[in-house]
Amino acid sequence: MITTTIVAGLVAAPLFSAPVLQDDAPSTSWTIHADTLYVSPGKVVEDALIRVQDGKILSVTPGGSASDSLHAVAVTAGMIDASARIGAEGSVEESSEVITRLSVLDSIDPFDPQWLRQARAGVTTAHVTPVDRNVIGGRTAVVKTAGKPSVEARQLRGRPILRGAQGSLPSVGNSPAFGQPTTFFNRRPTTRMGVEWEWRKSFFDAAMAERFPEAEFEGADVLRAVLAGEIALSVDAWTTADIRTAVFVVEEMQREGLGTIDMIVDSAAEAWIEPELLVRSKASVVLPPHPANGRTNDGAFMAWKTAADLVARGVPVALSAHGDTRLSGRLSAQVAFAMRGGLSFQDGLAAVTTVPAKMLGITDRVGTVEVGKDADLVLWTGTPFELTSGITGVLVGGELVRDPR
């Protein structure tokens, strides 16, 4: 049983409680009146009435209000964090540097209080990836941040994505064995170059195994599916060197006639240095949280303009808070920071709703406030994403996880 209490001022008044047991399931039907409804980026309905039934959006009509409706100055679709980074423990199988068959889904803990914090910060959908300790770490998962405490119930079946990493992270902890190996970390790669080599080797080997069945190895079929574009590839790459490597690997596979990889470059902090590279690769991009002084992980520097610059060049950009739910670091604040770097409001809204929805292949369920979509809504006290606007209400699948009343 997870319940949450908001303290309004002096008195600890339980305004909200979300019982998870089936016998007292929370209501998932509401009417919400929004002074301004941001249906989708670029589409606004003033004075809108949103009817939610059984967790889905039943209707969106302009004008009028119902006596029993919840009210908000502004309403947007629930936000999607394209790189949520929740639940690190046991999320990646490190016994091999290339893990393709396993999924992070098996490590997701729906009881982790992090989820509710995410939901209450307006993040209603999260892309969860295995921790980046492998070159290829396994399959990712997309889940709702609230609802029944079961992974199956919360999972969104979007397009399948395989996760991997460029850069220094996968080689951390590996070391050559002097004499008898003592752990499976006595292995390659131990350098960035080695990581790159492992990437190319994996794809080449998988492609070769198709021609020479005796060379088949476990998980090669998954890599071939990536080459065939059936499974997308999410690559963690912070610095420009790593982004280059990621793009070059994709281009090399294409040139060699092995396939066209559909790539998402995650944590592309230095994407601003060579944006044309990303344009050319047709990859989509997820940016890490905006740091105050520009410095991010792995020595990478993210200029504030990064999101705006990439969007201007037509690169699909999603923003991420990497799981931070504090007021000054949460996903909504990331949009504010990107807007400070020149991103427009529309593109900011898109970067946490429609763009990640498309990237993850879940546009049929989430990303906009349209009839038939999941009732994932964020209720704001003012213009969305401004730091002066609070999030007063959040619905996930019609369930109120933050109650505006």
Add this chain to the structure above:
Amino acid sequence: MLTLTLTLAALTAAPTPTVADTVYLKPDFVHTPEGVAENVVVVVKDGKISALSTADAVPASAKVLELEGHLTAGMIALSDQSGMDAREAQDTTRMVMDGADLAHAFTRDHSDYDRLAAEGITSVLLTPPSGTLSGGRTALVKPGGAIVAPRAHLHLSFSSSLFTRGRKPTSYAGAIQMLEERMAEPKGGFALLREGKVSALLQADTRAEATRAAAFAKRHGLAGLIYGCARVGDLAATLKDSGLGVALPAWNPGGNERIQASAQALHKAGVPFGFALDAPGRHPASLRMAAAACVRAGMDTNAAWNALTSGPGSLSGGLGRVGAIAAGFDADLVLWTGHPMELTSAVERVWIDGETVHEADLPEAEEGDDQ
């Protein structure tokens, strides 16, 4: 504190019935899984409870033992390491040790067992340490030497405690995959599991792990119990559906609220459950406290007591033999000065297989205190 010397003295001085004899035990109150009854006579023969009778039905020539107090079945601890060599309790040299029988680690004359008996615990389930994917097969044993079930469960871990950097697996998905591979081509302990000759002891520390464990059991049609998760009560409906039982974590003086809430939820949902003890790391007296704390938190007294006797009796591999005062069960009995769910009640006398293994000379107990 009762001591070994006292126990030995009691063993020799007590009017022990010979095995061949039929003894009629006539206490003030008898506790059966259904509740507390007066005017019941427990008939013990050949170390077994042969029948429950009434005072009128006792033959005149019978050897009747008039007992003051409450007579109950002996308590059963799910998950325990009593009498096991430290090495047995810490062996994590292999990730999968499905062939290991903890029965081999059982040291029958170990002083740990005297301490168990002195607290009214007449059966313990020896379980392997955490830190392996499968630490071997459990054994249900009795203080005094009898092995009730030499291969009760195969231990399977879904807990993060098995992740040690540098060894496979390091992930939940990897652990489950390894287990699935072994279930696909079962050998050794997994073959026994597959054939239903042993049930599963599913180690899971969190609700998410317990959910995964229950799903695994369901996929493979396994019977058995989940242990290690204090908040498992939140999954009562799932567990009821799966048919699995639960071993709740051992009593912890630092905080028991979650365990108590789980006990309540499991009881309401009708999921059989018992408690871990994890002696000798914990004092044997804490087993009774685990259930008593539940009573204090509002649980039905009889249900709490059953969680120490009949519940674990069926889950531990001792079904039909231990955990109840009923015809056909082993005569593992405890005589208490009052209701055992009152913590002020003390153990007066303990029988295992009809033999007295412990007798407290309560008025003289102060002598023992001096030691």
Add this chain to the structure above:
Amino acid sequence: MQRSLTYLAQRLGLAFASLALAGSSIAAPTAEPSTAADKYAIKAGTVITMAGDPIPNGVIVITDGRVSAVGSADDVQIPWDAEVLDVPHLTAFPGFVEACTSQGMDRPNESIDITPFLDVRDSVDPVKFFFEDARRWGITTLNVQQGNETVISGMGMIVRPRGMTVEAMMVRPQSGVKISMAPKRNKSRATQAMVLRDAFSELRRYLEEVVQETKDGNDRARREALAQGRDLTGDNGKGRAMEGSAWKVEGLEAVPRGEIDEKQAPLLAIVEGRLPVTLNCETPMDVIRGIEIARENGFLGNMTILMTAGCHKAADAIAKAGVPVILTGNLMHTETDPVTEEETETFVPKLLKEKGIAFALTGDSGATQELWVHAALCVGQGLDRNEALAAVTTVPAKLLGLEKHVGSIATGCDGNVLLFTGDPLSATSQIDYVVLEGEMLYDRSKDTRLRHLIDGQAQPGTAPAEEEAPTDIHEEERRQGAGEGR
């Protein structure tokens, strides 16, 4: 290079000269202006004064560094000889006031427990990026205090982020000390409080001893003072009865104040309520114990509590003691019930407001040094807009005793004005100019480091950004490499 120059020069006893030298050798975006206009006028689209309603189409006249007139363009005459900053598209706002920071120093902490005889003046480094950031984010007044790893800290100092010497930055020296209730590393709270109490009982014992010695005709204190070359003229040569609201040592009037030991004199000033104290607290119990010790030793009325959000549980005690607060770190306090896992969120600024406790926000929390972010978040969580703005302007000004000088744009105040491209609390607003005491301190169009942050352009003095590599060559190399890999 600059650093080594500075250190070398300091060792040669040329500290001030070297600082100036170091300053001139770097291309700071905001070098001290060479010519200062005596009269400066700003015409802004809106003037938010924090001393009344916003003035549309406003004019601010600054004469000799002070605001001489502020009002609507219709009402205020701009002197003919004033330098005019005509920015009708911008919004004028008072400079932000940072009530307590431990940045901008060589090292923020001193390992000795009780050090009020030290002074951050000797540690503040004007060329630190921190002060450049302060200009960029419009913080025109900062109270620099020693870090929290202390019992009784060295003396703090109020500065403005201007110039290349500590003297040029100085607003007020000896602005007070920090007393930390949160334990220093390897200390328990009990020993921390013990050391603190001992300091005051040691002071008392010392004063009694010195009074007795003076009565007895023993002139040891005088000889020591003379040996140390202390000034014993004027007020220092006179004795004064002990002041303050707590304990007193009789007969102190017999001891010339200049003869009091240098290590004890600041403590005496604390007890007499003459030296402001910032009380660092990390738990509610720190607050309670701190208030108790402050009351015992007479500095309750001259104290500000620097606290983390978790201390809000002591709000009633703070309100009762009438002590103002500087809130540091997270604004939201989240507590998880260990049994039920129920999470309780408390937005602390709002709670402080409801308890009637004056509070300032600080940007000194690591995540961001921007005071506007904290003020904006307060509005987002339902705090009145004016309250939120006051918490970064007028309230900290008052806590520093500078309410007549900084924190608002009103006649007589220092001419510290920020010019925003829009609402000061909007994410998309930028600070185009910062005017400090009637001089242009910061001009965004000349801020190369900001260009670096926003556009990624190279910082001054660093190598130019990586040239776009001829990618076809790289590809060729990689293609060959791939062949080998196979």
